[in-house]
Amino acid sequence: MIVYDSGKEEYQNWMVVESEFSPYHLGKFESIFSLGNGYMGLRSATEEFYYGETRDWLVNGTFNKADPTEVTELPNLADVTQVDLYIDGERFSLEKGKVFGYQRELNLKDAELIRSFQWESPHGKRFEFKFRRFVSLAHRHVVGMRIEVKSLTHEADLRIVSCINGQTTNTGAQHFLNGVPRIYDQDLLEYVQTTNDSNVDVVIHSRHELLKNGQLGDVTRSMLMARRKVGVEFSLHLMPNDNLTLEKMNTVYTSRDQDVPNSEELKRFGLKQVRNLSNYDLLFEKHRQAWLDQVWNRYQVEIDSENPFDQLAMRFSIYHMTVMTPAHDERMGIGAKGLSGEGYKGHSFWDTEIFILPFFTYSNPKVARSLLTYRYLGLESARQKAKENGYEGAMYPWEMAFPDDGEATPLYGDIDIVTGERSKIWSGMIEQHITADISFAIYQYVQVTGDQAFLDEYGYEIVLDSARFWASRLEWQADRGRYEIHDVIGPDEYKEHVNNNAYTNYMAYFNLKLAIRYVDELKKSNQELYEKLNQLLNIEDAYPNWLEKVEKIYLPQPNEVGIIPQDDTYFNLTQIDLSKYKQQTQARTIYKDYNQEQINGIQVTKQADVLILLYLLEQTFLKDDVHFNQQLKKNNFDFYEPRTLHDSSLSLSTHAILASELGDLDLAYDLFKHASDIDLGPNMTSSNDGIHAASIAGIWSIAIFGFAGVRLTDSGLTVQPNLPKEWRKLSFNIEWHSETLHIVVTHDEVSISKSSDHLLKLSINQVEYKLANDLTVPLVKTSVINNKL
Incomplete structure (x- = not known):
């Protein structure tokens, strides 16, 4: 058909x-x-x-x-x-x-x-x-x-x-x-x-x-x-x-x-x-x-694959990211269904910052800036939400429509199969990690683009006021001598009202650390702006509070076999055979057998949670601070992947990128194909309510961040290619600090070219190089001596 x-x-x-x-x-x-x-x-x-x-x-x-x-x-x-x-x-x-x-x-x-x-x-x-x-x-x-x-x-x-x-x-x-x-x-x-x-x-x-x-x-x-x-x-x-x-x-x-x-x-x-x-x-x-x-002509993503469908899927991804994104107006965001249907009512979720925005940050920064400015325009409503919930600072809505509308999440959802009543939707009240997700997206955007003007005009204020929220959100546990975060929903929405969701705690920690870092920068480089923000946000009082609290936030540590607990109770939940749901052709079939309360008690994950934490924080200045090494990634991947149903289509890209990084290219390629099939594949009912915007963006992300190995680190741009055996070549454009880079990856070499002769430092397979115009590095144990630092 x-x-x-x-x-x-x-x-x-x-x-x-x-x-x-x-x-x-x-x-x-x-x-x-x-x-x-x-x-x-x-x-x-x-x-x-x-x-x-x-x-x-x-x-x-x-x-x-x-x-x-x-x-x-x-x-x-x-x-x-x-x-x-x-x-x-x-x-x-x-x-x-x-x-x-x-x-x-x-x-x-x-x-x-x-x-x-x-x-x-x-x-x-x-x-x-x-x-x-x-x-x-x-x-x-x-x-x-x-x-x-x-x-x-x-x-x-x-x-x-x-x-x-x-x-x-x-x-x-x-x-x-x-x-x-x-x-x-x-x-x-x-x-x-x-x-x-x-x-x-x-x-x-x-x-x-x-x-x-x-x-x-x-x-x-x-x-x-x-x-x-x-x-x-x-x-x-x-x-x-x-x-x-x-x-x-x-x-x-x-x-x-x-x-x-x-x-x-x-x-x-x-x-x-x-x-x-x-x-x-x-x-x-x-x-x-x-x-x-x-x-x-701008993005130029070309895939030479034994399966031509892969190239079609990539173009399908870029097509839909173009048609759904309001590049013309910074007062607007991206809906979870784009503009292809009424699903999710056109509201913007964390999908934008974590899954869609990276495409624009790396490929069309002007659009990325506009999408982040939309969040700045919603800052007052985020402050109002924090105040209404008894907190300080800015607490972003889980679902956002008009920037000044505040929380737009519906109160009720599907019918509970046990009670027959409408299910309460708790996300608008207790899925709070979106506030830190926006701060992460600002950090990523500025690191990739070097857009200091955005940081001065909008970014600092969002990050600092988000830190004020987290500082007020932390709960002191005197018997443990630490701050914890209770009663939340993390990225895994199959677990409601949990304490110390690892993703939420670590991202709050990141948000506070980033705010501290930005205040230190401002004091040194822009005293006038610092004074302006201090008058607005009372930084002089907030800053020592951040310093004291950030070092006492409970960050769930790996257990004896190297696995970070998703939350306080996850390891103790009932284990069932999930094979039926892992093999499903439709999402969320688990709700035909269990209601939300019952799912809360099962060791099952809706979508990437701990694993996306490992992926995101490695791109920041906290990489060494939290010691997320390769073995830790593998331990957690091997534990959580079998327990993750990918009942949100946005989940697949994270697992595929990590599988690629860990060398399991067969699984990574299978996940790439699965992500491509969500909308474009032969399932005739998968897209009735509209396309899956984050999953479609994930097709591009798997190729660029997974198989090409492009990654932001605190030291700059890195490239660690790992093509699946089905692909002979991958080529594409990205932008890095106003430079357009054309990258070509094969199994034998990676080539990078740019139009200017301004020297750019980057790392390829953990070896640093200086790129003037063109650079070709064999993907074997040899080096390009005349370009090597």
Whole structure:
């Protein structure tokens, strides 16, 4: 049903194809074929309607609360994609008649969705159809559509109904007041809607142009209007070999846009813009060139593998990271489902900082800076959350929407299979490690980019106020003579209300150590900024408190066999046979047998917890402080991997990177394939609610941080390649302190080149080198003497 090798010549390993239409698998392709440009995301429902479809059109940063009992979410805009075709009075559907040569393809290179087939009606009339669609990267407010129909055998009456449909909801929740429709010039549609709580204005326009045999032809137009819907109907008669082309060019503007001159004139501005648009071909060519210039020529990730699917998966990863990321506006973050569906309501989690941001930090720092600035804009709401919970400083929301909205996590989730009641969602209250995760991401970004200006403007304040939170969050245990952190959820969300989750304790320790380090730097290098921050955050009082507390934080140590306890009770939990769940094809099947309270008592882990701690802290100045050596990594990997179900797809990348580092390349490659298959693979129900943003980013991370061995250390950039046997070569671009490095790795050597002649110190396989322009190092026990330090 999914074909991966249909691309030829310049499109080899660029095409993902649905080779047979099935009304039972709509969600899969709606999600993985979704289009976008970071400003908006368009789920790829077909033009004609099918029962069970989900039509989502989401614009980033337009959050609204549909009802006081619900949390804010991205509202589903009025739909422009449904176009109903009637042939001789009967509605066209692929569920009737016969279909020949069906193919729907997402062209990753050009970011265009194309569907083509021949169809024979129940009455024996045969037609040829072609549908094309793109969301422009060159004009962020534009959605282009083209429909081509050709009569092959008989004459027929054709009727086309194209609307802007404001009857859409978010799975039943209506976010908009009754919209205001209008039609200009018989076929230019306008629909103005306003969210019912946040008062975001949305203006949508659809402009139509219909040609018969390349001419305007004899076409009858009728204007349509219904409740929350405005449309146009085209009627014409086709003779054999007649063809028609309908172009529907759509624009959307909102009162949240920064590039609209005056939000009070939003409607007039949008109307002017849609009227000035050129045709599909010209707009698409600018869009295609933008993808080439801004994306593919920039990142240049090429994999020479015996499995061509690996290259396709990498391009799929970069494609979706581009379409889901609001590179245009620092007031917005990345949703856990990107912009491909309503899952997780468009909220930002720790997924961004720990799993998605590294791609941009190393490949497009301008975007990484914007995403971190979004967290700075949420600093006041983080302070308010801390205050409401009885703490000091900044305590970041587990789920974040508008930066000033505060905590956006729902209070209740799935049904408890034991009690039959709604399950309480505790993450918004006690999954607190996100505050330290953001501080880690700031540290990583600054170390990789050297962006001192960001640290001065935003970074110091976030890190220092986060440290104030952790200092107030620590709980003194007099009988043990140490500070502990009780009643939390760590990354392993199968363990609620635990004490001393290792990840949380160590990351709090890191956050405090980083704050101390930054204060010491500021006192030496920027006294003026230090005084400003001192007035704001009272550092003079906080600093000695940090010094005293940080040395007394309980950091869970390895036991006698070298394993760090995930929390105080993990080693004492009941052990069961997990093979059933390790082999599952759907996530979270353990909930069919146990409720959350029961899972709390089982030695099972949802996703990487201790292992991600080992991976992250090794990249910091604390590497030697906590003595995370290779043997410790192996001990913990061997213990936790069999107990980890990867029921959150973000988990796979961490395990794959560590498996690669530990030399288990077969397992690392299997995990890479598993991560690639989460959305792109043949499982027809894995992506119904939207793509898995962190897992998709993990595909890139496994290749670059795992197989290429690129890593940040306190001493600088290191490269320790370890390609799987299936890969012959991996090449890619990264940025390091404003330098673009092109790295090529084979089993025999690693080559690094850059455009400037400024000397760059880096380590390859633990040997230090100076890179001027080009450097090639054999991956054997020989050295390149003339470049060696």
